[in-house]
Amino acid sequence: MAAETVTKRGKLIVFSAPSGTGKSTVARMVRERIGDLGFSVSATTRTMRPGEEDGVDYHFLSRESFERKIQEGGFIEHEFFFGNFYGTLLDKTMEAVDSGKSLLLDLDVKGALNLKHIFGDQALLVFLKPPSMEELARRLEGRSSEGPDALKIRLDRAAMELSQADRFDYVVTNDDLDETVDAVTARINEFLSQS
Secondary structure, three states, rough: OOOOOOOOOOOOOEEOOOOOHHHHHHHHHHHHHOOOEEEEEOOEOOOOOOOOOOOOOEEEEHHHHHHHHHHOOEEEEEEEEEEEEEEEEEEHHHHHOOOOOEEEOOOHHHHHHHHHHHHHHEEEEEEEEEEHHHHHHHHHHHHHHOOOOHHHHHHHHHEEEEEOOHOOEEEOOOOOOOHHHHHHHHHHHHHHOOO
């Protein structure tokens, strides 16, 4: 009788943070240090741009298909902005975990908490905090990409997101990029090494 091959299940690492906290930079640096950590590819209804590839840059779906998947509960989270839907596909995430692949996901607070509800101990939720709301406002103002009304909306959302930080598995303040990346990488490596 042939021995069965048992595939170890993959794990999910979720980053959430208010806009302007440095989440994308930290995520990129962590992925450079943890070579076998994949990145979750989101779905969208927007048109594919030149040079983009379906399943690599995004999973490009028709609006009808996306809305059907919403009705069927096919997303961990989804949002509608700038005239298009964006979301994280539940089936693609399940496939990765079941095949033994660990993924890094960039989700808002609501999406992160929903993912934890679905995957439980297979998921590590990491929340990045700014040093202070004042520093966050300074960083957002430094982008010069938004007017005062949009800035207020982002700061109000940041306050709501920060109020949920204690529901995450690991919270770190990003006041020194290298120290933050060191700390987050160490915590993720510890999580990935657990059976």
